[in-house]
Amino acid sequence: MLIAALGPHIPFPAYGVGTALYKNDKSRFQTEVVESVKWAVQNGFTHIDCAEAYGNEEEVGIALKDLDVPREKLFITSKVTTSIEDISAALTTSLKKLGLTYLDLFLLHSPKPFKEKNIPLSKGWEALEKELGQGRVHSIGVSNFYVKDLEEIKEKATVPPRVNQIEFHPQVYTHMKSLLEYCKSKNIIIEGYSSLLPLKKDPDGTVSKLVKSLASKYNVSDSLILLAWSNAQGVFPVTTTSKVERMKEFLSYKSVKLEQADIDAITAAGEESTRPLQNF
Numbered sequence: 001m002l003i004a005a006l007g008p009h010i011p012f013p014a015y016g017v018g019t020a021l022y023k024n025d026k027s028r029f030q031t032e033v034v035e036s037v038k039w040a041v042q043n044g045f046t047h048i049d050c051a052e053a054y055g056n057e058e059e060v061g062i063a064l065k066d067l068d069v070p071r072e073k074l075f076i077t078s079k080v081t082t083s084i085e086d087i088s089a090a091l092t093t094s095l096k097k098l099g100l101t102y103l104d105l106f107l108l109h110s111p112k113p114f115k116e117k118n119i120p121l122s123k124g125w126e127a128l129e130k131e132l133g134q135g136r137v138h139s140i141g142v143s144n145f146y147v148k149d150l151e152e153i154k155e156k157a158t159v160p161p162r163v164n165q166i167e168f169h170p171q172v173y174t175h176m177k178s179l180l181e182y183c184k185s186k187n188i189i190i191e192g193y194s195s196l197l198p199l200k201k202d203p204d205g206t207v208s209k210l211v212k213s214l215a216s217k218y219n220v221s222d223s224l225i226l227l228a229w230s231n232a233q234g235v236f237p238v239t240t241t242s243k244v245e246r247m248k249e250f251l252s253y254k255s256v257k258l259e260q261a262d263i264d265a266i267t268a269a270g271e272e273s274t275r276p277l278q279n280f
Protein backbone atom coordinates (compact mmCIF):
# COMPACT_ATOMS: atom_id res chain seq x y z
CA MET A 1 0.00 0.00 0.00
CA LEU A 2 1.36 3.41 -0.93
CA ILE A 3 1.89 5.66 2.08
CA ALA A 4 1.04 9.32 1.55
CA ALA A 5 4.05 11.13 0.18
CA LEU A 6 5.72 13.23 2.81
CA GLY A 7 7.28 16.47 1.75
CA PRO A 8 7.76 20.09 2.75
CA HIS A 9 4.89 22.06 4.29
CA ILE A 10 2.98 23.75 1.49
CA PRO A 11 1.93 27.35 2.22
CA PHE A 12 -1.40 28.57 0.89
CA PRO A 13 -2.85 30.47 -0.84
CA ALA A 14 -0.48 30.04 -3.74
CA TYR A 15 0.10 33.02 -6.03
CA GLY A 16 -0.30 31.97 -9.66
CA VAL A 17 1.30 33.41 -12.77
CA GLY A 18 -0.57 31.29 -15.27
CA THR A 19 -3.73 33.13 -16.20
CA ALA A 20 -3.85 36.91 -15.87
CA LEU A 21 -0.04 36.87 -16.17
CA TYR A 22 0.21 34.16 -18.87
CA LYS A 23 2.65 35.17 -21.61
CA ASN A 24 0.63 35.21 -24.81
CA ASP A 25 3.35 37.07 -26.69
CA LYS A 26 6.47 34.96 -26.11
CA SER A 27 8.67 37.64 -27.66
CA ARG A 28 7.70 40.31 -25.10
CA PHE A 29 9.44 40.53 -21.72
CA GLN A 30 6.66 40.78 -19.10
CA THR A 31 7.71 43.40 -16.57
CA GLU A 32 4.24 43.05 -15.03
CA VAL A 33 5.11 39.49 -13.98
CA VAL A 34 8.29 40.70 -12.26
CA GLU A 35 6.40 43.45 -10.43
CA SER A 36 3.37 41.31 -9.50
CA VAL A 37 5.48 38.48 -8.08
CA LYS A 38 7.58 40.96 -6.09
CA TRP A 39 4.44 42.66 -4.71
CA ALA A 40 2.93 39.28 -3.87
CA VAL A 41 5.97 38.16 -1.87
CA GLN A 42 6.47 41.59 -0.28
CA ASN A 43 2.82 41.43 0.86
CA GLY A 44 3.05 37.96 2.34
CA PHE A 45 2.69 35.26 -0.33
CA THR A 46 5.39 32.62 -0.03
CA HIS A 47 4.13 30.05 -2.58
CA ILE A 48 4.47 30.93 -6.29
CA ASP A 49 2.70 28.68 -8.81
CA CYS A 50 4.58 28.56 -12.12
CA ALA A 51 4.69 26.34 -15.19
CA GLU A 52 6.78 25.75 -18.28
CA ALA A 53 3.61 26.44 -20.29
CA TYR A 54 3.10 29.93 -18.86
CA GLY A 55 6.16 31.17 -20.72
CA ASN A 56 7.20 33.53 -17.91
CA GLU A 57 9.61 31.54 -15.73
CA GLU A 58 12.44 33.94 -16.62
CA GLU A 59 10.41 36.89 -15.34
CA VAL A 60 9.61 34.98 -12.14
CA GLY A 61 13.33 34.24 -11.80
CA ILE A 62 14.19 37.93 -12.07
CA ALA A 63 11.58 38.76 -9.44
CA LEU A 64 13.03 36.13 -7.08
CA LYS A 65 16.56 37.48 -7.66
CA ASP A 66 15.44 41.06 -7.01
CA LEU A 67 13.56 40.01 -3.87
CA ASP A 68 16.67 38.34 -2.46
CA VAL A 69 14.55 36.37 0.04
CA PRO A 70 16.21 33.31 1.64
CA ARG A 71 15.35 30.35 -0.62
CA GLU A 72 13.99 28.29 2.27
CA LYS A 73 11.37 31.00 2.95
CA LEU A 74 9.76 30.46 -0.45
CA PHE A 75 7.82 27.55 -1.93
CA ILE A 76 8.15 27.39 -5.71
CA THR A 77 5.98 25.11 -7.83
CA SER A 78 6.44 24.50 -11.53
CA LYS A 79 4.82 22.13 -14.01
CA VAL A 80 5.80 20.33 -17.20
CA THR A 81 3.52 19.84 -20.14
CA THR A 82 5.29 20.75 -23.39
CA SER A 83 8.48 18.73 -22.99
CA ILE A 84 7.12 15.47 -21.63
CA GLU A 85 9.45 13.34 -23.81
CA ASP A 86 12.42 14.50 -21.71
CA ILE A 87 11.17 15.67 -18.32
CA SER A 88 14.68 15.84 -16.89
CA ALA A 89 15.65 18.33 -19.59
CA ALA A 90 12.43 20.27 -19.01
CA LEU A 91 13.25 20.53 -15.31
CA THR A 92 16.79 21.70 -16.12
CA THR A 93 15.34 24.45 -18.31
CA SER A 94 12.77 25.53 -15.73
CA LEU A 95 15.37 25.67 -12.95
CA LYS A 96 17.73 27.70 -15.15
CA LYS A 97 14.97 30.20 -16.07
CA LEU A 98 13.84 30.47 -12.44
CA GLY A 99 17.42 30.79 -11.22
CA LEU A 100 16.90 27.94 -8.73
CA THR A 101 18.74 24.75 -7.83
CA TYR A 102 15.55 22.95 -6.80
CA LEU A 103 11.74 23.17 -6.94
CA ASP A 104 9.64 22.63 -3.83
CA LEU A 105 6.95 21.00 -5.97
CA PHE A 106 7.03 19.73 -9.55
CA LEU A 107 3.81 18.71 -11.30
CA LEU A 108 2.71 16.90 -14.43
CA HIS A 109 0.56 19.76 -15.73
CA SER A 110 -2.06 17.66 -17.48
CA PRO A 111 -2.68 14.13 -18.75
CA LYS A 112 -3.64 15.54 -22.15
CA PRO A 113 -0.20 15.71 -23.83
CA PHE A 114 0.56 12.15 -22.72
CA LYS A 115 -2.61 10.94 -24.40
CA GLU A 116 -2.01 13.06 -27.49
CA LYS A 117 1.54 11.64 -27.82
CA ASN A 118 0.55 8.12 -26.74
CA ILE A 119 3.00 8.21 -23.81
CA PRO A 120 1.89 6.29 -20.69
CA LEU A 121 1.20 8.53 -17.70
CA SER A 122 3.28 6.10 -15.63
CA LYS A 123 6.35 7.04 -17.72
CA GLY A 124 5.90 10.68 -16.81
CA TRP A 125 5.38 9.81 -13.17
CA GLU A 126 8.47 7.59 -13.16
CA ALA A 127 10.51 10.56 -14.44
CA LEU A 128 9.25 12.72 -11.57
CA GLU A 129 10.05 10.00 -9.02
CA LYS A 130 13.59 9.85 -10.42
CA GLU A 131 14.00 13.63 -9.99
CA LEU A 132 12.67 13.37 -6.46
CA GLY A 133 15.38 10.86 -5.69
CA GLN A 134 18.07 13.09 -7.14
CA GLY A 135 17.11 16.15 -5.08
CA ARG A 136 16.21 18.69 -7.75
CA VAL A 137 12.58 18.55 -6.59
CA HIS A 138 11.41 18.26 -2.99
CA SER A 139 7.92 16.95 -3.76
CA ILE A 140 6.03 15.78 -6.82
CA GLY A 141 2.42 15.85 -7.92
CA VAL A 142 -0.06 16.19 -10.73
CA SER A 143 -2.60 18.60 -12.12
CA ASN A 144 -5.87 18.03 -13.96
CA PHE A 145 -5.69 14.34 -13.13
CA TYR A 146 -8.96 12.53 -12.65
CA VAL A 147 -9.55 9.28 -10.78
CA LYS A 148 -8.77 7.10 -13.80
CA ASP A 149 -5.49 8.98 -14.34
CA LEU A 150 -4.50 8.64 -10.68
CA GLU A 151 -5.33 4.95 -10.74
CA GLU A 152 -3.20 4.55 -13.89
CA ILE A 153 -0.03 5.94 -12.27
CA LYS A 154 -0.76 4.18 -8.97
CA GLU A 155 -0.08 0.77 -10.55
CA LYS A 156 3.67 1.39 -10.96
CA ALA A 157 4.23 4.33 -8.58
CA THR A 158 6.57 3.99 -5.60
CA VAL A 159 5.65 7.50 -4.40
CA PRO A 160 2.05 8.81 -4.52
CA PRO A 161 1.32 12.35 -5.71
CA ARG A 162 1.66 14.94 -2.96
CA VAL A 163 -0.94 17.17 -4.63
CA ASN A 164 -3.48 17.25 -7.42
CA GLN A 165 -4.11 20.78 -8.71
CA ILE A 166 -7.60 20.98 -10.21
CA GLU A 167 -10.28 23.48 -11.18
CA PHE A 168 -12.41 24.01 -8.11
CA HIS A 169 -15.31 26.40 -7.37
CA PRO A 170 -19.03 25.89 -6.67
CA GLN A 171 -19.99 25.66 -10.35
CA VAL A 172 -17.78 22.60 -10.95
CA TYR A 173 -18.42 20.94 -7.58
CA THR A 174 -20.72 18.39 -9.21
CA HIS A 175 -17.93 17.33 -11.60
CA MET A 176 -15.28 17.28 -8.88
CA LYS A 177 -17.03 15.77 -5.84
CA SER A 178 -15.95 12.17 -6.45
CA LEU A 179 -12.40 13.24 -7.34
CA LEU A 180 -12.27 15.22 -4.08
CA GLU A 181 -13.35 12.17 -2.11
CA TYR A 182 -10.80 9.97 -3.91
CA CYS A 183 -7.90 12.39 -3.28
CA LYS A 184 -8.86 12.78 0.38
CA SER A 185 -8.99 9.00 0.77
CA LYS A 186 -5.43 8.78 -0.60
CA ASN A 187 -4.14 11.78 1.39
CA ILE A 188 -3.46 13.67 -1.82
CA ILE A 189 -3.57 17.42 -1.12
CA ILE A 190 -6.10 19.14 -3.38
CA GLU A 191 -5.09 22.53 -4.77
CA GLY A 192 -7.96 24.42 -6.37
CA TYR A 193 -7.50 26.90 -9.21
CA SER A 194 -10.08 29.33 -10.67
CA SER A 195 -11.78 29.59 -7.26
CA LEU A 196 -13.18 32.99 -8.27
CA LEU A 197 -14.46 32.00 -11.70
CA PRO A 198 -18.18 32.51 -10.84
CA LEU A 199 -17.50 36.17 -10.04
CA LYS A 200 -15.74 36.68 -13.38
CA LYS A 201 -17.76 34.53 -15.74
CA ASP A 202 -21.21 34.60 -14.12
CA PRO A 203 -21.38 37.84 -12.10
CA ASP A 204 -25.20 37.92 -12.16
CA GLY A 205 -25.63 34.20 -11.51
CA THR A 206 -27.02 32.53 -8.39
CA VAL A 207 -23.57 31.75 -6.94
CA SER A 208 -22.32 35.31 -7.38
CA LYS A 209 -25.53 36.85 -5.98
CA LEU A 210 -25.40 34.59 -2.91
CA VAL A 211 -21.67 35.18 -2.42
CA LYS A 212 -22.16 38.94 -2.61
CA SER A 213 -24.91 38.80 0.03
CA LEU A 214 -22.70 36.66 2.27
CA ALA A 215 -19.86 39.14 1.77
CA SER A 216 -22.05 41.69 3.56
CA LYS A 217 -23.00 39.21 6.27
CA TYR A 218 -19.38 38.32 7.05
CA ASN A 219 -18.05 41.82 6.28
CA VAL A 220 -15.46 40.55 3.80
CA SER A 221 -15.13 40.68 0.01
CA ASP A 222 -17.00 38.34 -2.32
CA SER A 223 -13.68 36.83 -3.39
CA LEU A 224 -12.85 35.89 0.18
CA ILE A 225 -16.19 34.14 0.61
CA LEU A 226 -15.31 31.87 -2.32
CA LEU A 227 -11.80 31.21 -1.02
CA ALA A 228 -13.32 30.40 2.39
CA TRP A 229 -15.81 28.03 0.74
CA SER A 230 -12.93 26.19 -0.98
CA ASN A 231 -11.15 26.00 2.36
CA ALA A 232 -14.29 24.55 3.96
CA GLN A 233 -14.24 21.79 1.30
CA GLY A 234 -10.63 20.94 2.22
CA VAL A 235 -9.27 22.52 -0.95
CA PHE A 236 -6.28 24.88 -0.92
CA PRO A 237 -6.53 27.82 -3.32
CA VAL A 238 -4.17 28.87 -6.07
CA THR A 239 -5.23 32.37 -6.95
CA THR A 240 -3.82 35.59 -8.33
CA THR A 241 -4.35 39.32 -8.51
CA SER A 242 -2.38 42.40 -9.49
CA LYS A 243 -4.08 44.45 -6.76
CA VAL A 244 -2.05 44.74 -3.54
CA GLU A 245 -5.17 45.16 -1.40
CA ARG A 246 -6.54 41.88 -2.77
CA MET A 247 -3.19 40.19 -2.16
CA LYS A 248 -3.34 41.14 1.51
CA GLU A 249 -6.97 40.10 1.78
CA PHE A 250 -6.51 36.72 0.05
CA LEU A 251 -3.84 35.80 2.59
CA SER A 252 -6.46 35.97 5.36
CA TYR A 253 -8.89 33.50 3.74
CA LYS A 254 -8.51 30.88 6.51
CA SER A 255 -9.82 33.37 9.09
CA VAL A 256 -13.28 33.44 7.47
CA LYS A 257 -15.29 30.71 9.21
CA LEU A 258 -18.48 30.21 7.22
CA GLU A 259 -21.53 28.76 8.94
CA GLN A 260 -22.37 25.26 7.66
CA ALA A 261 -25.73 26.47 6.35
CA ASP A 262 -23.95 29.10 4.24
CA ILE A 263 -21.41 26.54 2.97
CA ASP A 264 -24.25 24.26 1.95
CA ALA A 265 -26.16 27.12 0.30
CA ILE A 266 -23.11 28.04 -1.83
CA THR A 267 -22.65 24.37 -2.79
CA ALA A 268 -26.33 24.06 -3.75
CA ALA A 269 -26.21 27.29 -5.77
CA GLY A 270 -23.19 25.94 -7.62
CA GLU A 271 -24.87 22.62 -8.34
CA GLU A 272 -27.90 24.48 -9.73
CA SER A 273 -25.62 26.44 -12.09
CA THR A 274 -23.03 23.85 -13.00
CA ARG A 275 -20.60 24.93 -15.74
CA PRO A 276 -18.41 22.77 -17.99
CA LEU A 277 -14.83 22.34 -16.81
CA GLN A 278 -12.28 24.63 -18.44
CA ASN A 279 -10.63 21.33 -19.39
CA PHE A 280 -6.95 22.23 -19.47
Ligand SMILES: NC(=O)C1=CN([C@@H]2O[C@H](COP(=O)(O)OP(=O)(O)OC[C@H]3O[C@@H](n4cnc5c(N)ncnc54)[C@H](O)[C@@H]3O)[C@@H](O)[C@H]2O)C=CC1
Pocket residue numbers: 015016017018019020021049050109143144165166193194195196197199200222223238239240241242246280
Ligand atom coordinates in the same frame (compact mmCIF):
# COMPACT_ATOMS: atom_id res chain seq x y z
N1 LIG B 1 -3.04 23.64 -13.37
C1 LIG B 1 -3.80 24.26 -14.26
O1 LIG B 1 -4.17 23.72 -15.32
C2 LIG B 1 -4.23 25.65 -13.99
C3 LIG B 1 -3.61 26.37 -13.00
N2 LIG B 1 -3.99 27.66 -12.73
C4 LIG B 1 -3.23 28.41 -11.70
O2 LIG B 1 -4.13 29.11 -10.85
C5 LIG B 1 -3.83 30.50 -10.89
C6 LIG B 1 -5.09 31.30 -10.68
O3 LIG B 1 -6.02 30.98 -11.70
P1 LIG B 1 -7.26 31.94 -11.95
O4 LIG B 1 -8.23 31.19 -12.77
O5 LIG B 1 -6.76 33.26 -12.44
O6 LIG B 1 -7.75 32.13 -10.45
P2 LIG B 1 -8.93 32.88 -9.71
O7 LIG B 1 -10.22 32.26 -10.01
O8 LIG B 1 -8.45 32.96 -8.31
O9 LIG B 1 -9.02 34.34 -10.38
C7 LIG B 1 -8.09 35.33 -10.12
C8 LIG B 1 -8.52 36.52 -10.95
O10 LIG B 1 -9.77 36.97 -10.43
C9 LIG B 1 -9.77 38.39 -10.37
N3 LIG B 1 -10.63 38.76 -9.26
C10 LIG B 1 -10.32 38.73 -7.96
N4 LIG B 1 -11.37 39.10 -7.22
C11 LIG B 1 -12.38 39.37 -8.09
C12 LIG B 1 -13.73 39.80 -7.95
N5 LIG B 1 -14.23 40.06 -6.74
N6 LIG B 1 -14.49 39.94 -9.05
C13 LIG B 1 -13.97 39.67 -10.26
N7 LIG B 1 -12.70 39.25 -10.48
C14 LIG B 1 -11.92 39.12 -9.39
C15 LIG B 1 -8.32 38.77 -10.17
O11 LIG B 1 -8.06 40.02 -10.71
C16 LIG B 1 -7.56 37.66 -10.90
O12 LIG B 1 -7.27 38.06 -12.23
C17 LIG B 1 -3.17 30.71 -12.23
O13 LIG B 1 -2.39 31.89 -12.28
C18 LIG B 1 -2.32 29.45 -12.34
O14 LIG B 1 -1.13 29.62 -11.61
C19 LIG B 1 -5.04 28.26 -13.40
C20 LIG B 1 -5.69 27.57 -14.40
C21 LIG B 1 -5.31 26.22 -14.79
Ligand SMILES: O=CCc1c[nH]c2ccccc12
Pocket residue numbers: 018019051053054081109110280
Ligand atom coordinates in the same frame (compact mmCIF):
# COMPACT_ATOMS: atom_id res chain seq x y z
O1 LIG C 1 -2.33 26.30 -16.05
C1 LIG C 1 -3.01 27.24 -16.54
C2 LIG C 1 -3.63 27.07 -17.87
C3 LIG C 1 -2.69 26.48 -18.87
C4 LIG C 1 -1.90 27.17 -19.74
N1 LIG C 1 -1.20 26.29 -20.50
C5 LIG C 1 -1.49 25.04 -20.14
C6 LIG C 1 -1.04 23.80 -20.60
C7 LIG C 1 -1.52 22.65 -19.99
C8 LIG C 1 -2.44 22.74 -18.94
C9 LIG C 1 -2.91 23.97 -18.48
C10 LIG C 1 -2.42 25.13 -19.08
